[in-house]
Amino acid sequence: MMSDSNIKMVAAPDGVAGEGFFATKLNDVVGMARANSLWPLPFATSCCGIEFMATMASHYDLARFGSERVSFSPRQADMLLVMGTISKKMAPILRQVYEQMAEPKWVIAVGACASSGGIFDTYSVLQGIDKVIPVDVYVPGCPPRPEQIVDGVMKLQELVRTESVRRRSSPEYQELLASYNIK
Amino acid sequence: MALENTAIQDKLIATFGEAVYNFQQERDIFSFEINADQNKAIILFLKNDPELRFHFLTDLCGIHYPDSDVDEQFAVVYHLHNWYENKRIKIKAFLNGEKPEIKTISNIFLSSNWMERETFDFYGVDFIGHPQLKRILNMDEMISHPMRKEFPMEDGGRTDKDDRFFGRTVDNC
Numbered sequence: 001m002m003s004d005s006n007i008k009m010v011a012a013p014d015g016v017a018g019e020g021f022f023a024t025k026l027n028d029v030v031g032m033a034r035a036n037s038l039w040p041l042p043f044a045t046s047c048c049g050i051e052f053m054a055t056m057a058s059h060y061d062l063a064r065f066g067s068e069r070v071s072f073s074p075r076q077a078d079m080l081l082v083m084g085t086i087s088k089k090m091a092p093i094l095r096q097v098y099e100q101m102a103e104p105k106w107v108i109a110v111g112a113c114a115s116s117g118g119i120f121d122t123y124s125v126l127q128g129i130d131k132v133i134p135v136d137v138y139v140p141g142c143p144p145r146p147e148q149i150v151d152g153v154m155k156l157q158e159l160v161r162t163e164s165v166r167r168r169s170s171p172e173y174q175e176l177l178a179s180y181n182i183k
Numbered sequence: 184m185a186l187e188n189t190a191i192q193d194k195l196i197a198t199f200g201e202a203v204y205n206f207q208q209e210r211d212i213f214s215f216e217i218n219a220d221q222n223k224a225i226i227l228f229l230k231n232d233p234e235l236r237f238h239f240l241t242d243l244c245g246i247h248y249p250d251s252d253v254d255e256q257f258a259v260v261y262h263l264h265n266w267y268e269n270k271r272i273k274i275k276a277f278l279n280g281e282k283p284e285i286k287t288i289s290n291i292f293l294s295s296n297w298m299e300r301e302t303f304d305f306y307g308v309d310f311i312g313h314p315q316l317k318r319i320l321n322m323d324e325m326i327s328h329p330m331r332k333e334f335p336m337e338d339g340g341r342t343d344k345d346d347r348f349f350g351r352t353v354d355n356c
Contacts, residue, residue, distance in 0.1 A: 087322075089322040122336065123329050124321060124322075
């Protein structure tokens with residue numbers, strides 16, 4: 001790599017380096033790879049989605065974190081970003097989108113509405129998406145600034161980086177899905 | 184020549200007599216009430232009469248008056264617009280509180296199809312003859328009609344929000 005480059009690279013995980021070899025844990029390598037190529041699936045229903053557009057655009061540029069490629073198919077996405085008010089009528093659709101995503105998958109609830117229903121404390125609005133799907137990171141704000149969304153993604157990257165490769169087949173995880181009635 | 188209120192009133196009374204009443208100018212809109220069982224004939228007349236020409240349905244909605252007499256607990260409101268003269272009118276038809284039903288006008292104004300579904304969804308008004316009277320905005324599983332006054336504003340089984348944090352308790356502490 002050229003010495004005058006100001007491109008910041010992700011540091012290698014802890015390990016033992018020698019002449020011609022580098023030994024580390026599979027967990028760390030997989031975590032590093034996953035954390036730096038999270039493909040987002042935006043599920044935007046209102047103003048938080050507009051903030052997400054700014055987050056993806058050149059000024060804030062979420063691509064710097066490896067989320068360059070926005071997936072509009074749940075099959076090829078890792079990170080579901082739910083942004084905006086989810087009405088009760090929308091809940092089964094959100095759930096279906098989540099179920100269609102392949103493991104491993106993570107969810108960020110962006111904004112007050114997705115996290116708790118927000119100001120819409122009423123019969124037609126789902127009081128937080130964690131009523132229907134498990135959520136990894138909650139981003140507060142109404143709507144949150146792009147910096148906050150970036151911060152939420154970085155928090156998620158930290159979770160992803162340290163997640164065990166066995167977590168998705170652990171009984172705890174199966175129990176979590178079962179508590180949401182997701183097979 | 185502009186279409187005058189009195190001209191509309193005279194025409195309606197000449198055709199429908201007692202079924203149309205309570206004519207008044209409410210701010211900038213001419214309003215009157217009609218017998219619910221004649222709604223279809225009256226609206227068709229307003230649309231097709233060569234002088235009245237109210238050919239555009241601006242809005243259709245419901246109202247709930249839980250404190251009124253049982254025969255007037257619901258109302259359906261029609262807003263019509265004559266584009267030639269730029270004249271708007273508002274028509275109110277009162278319905279029974281136990282069994283709110285009125286004839287559909289979806290074969291007169293196609294746009295009323297969804298508006299009647301919405302009124303059914305939120306008030307439970309039965310539009311007789313409507314081709315597909317089912318919920319349009321709320322989830323299909325819902326059994327109540329949420330714009331009725333007796334419907335609580337908030338979900339009673341709410342467990343996720345602590346009243347203390349929302350300024351809802353008496354002493355808010």
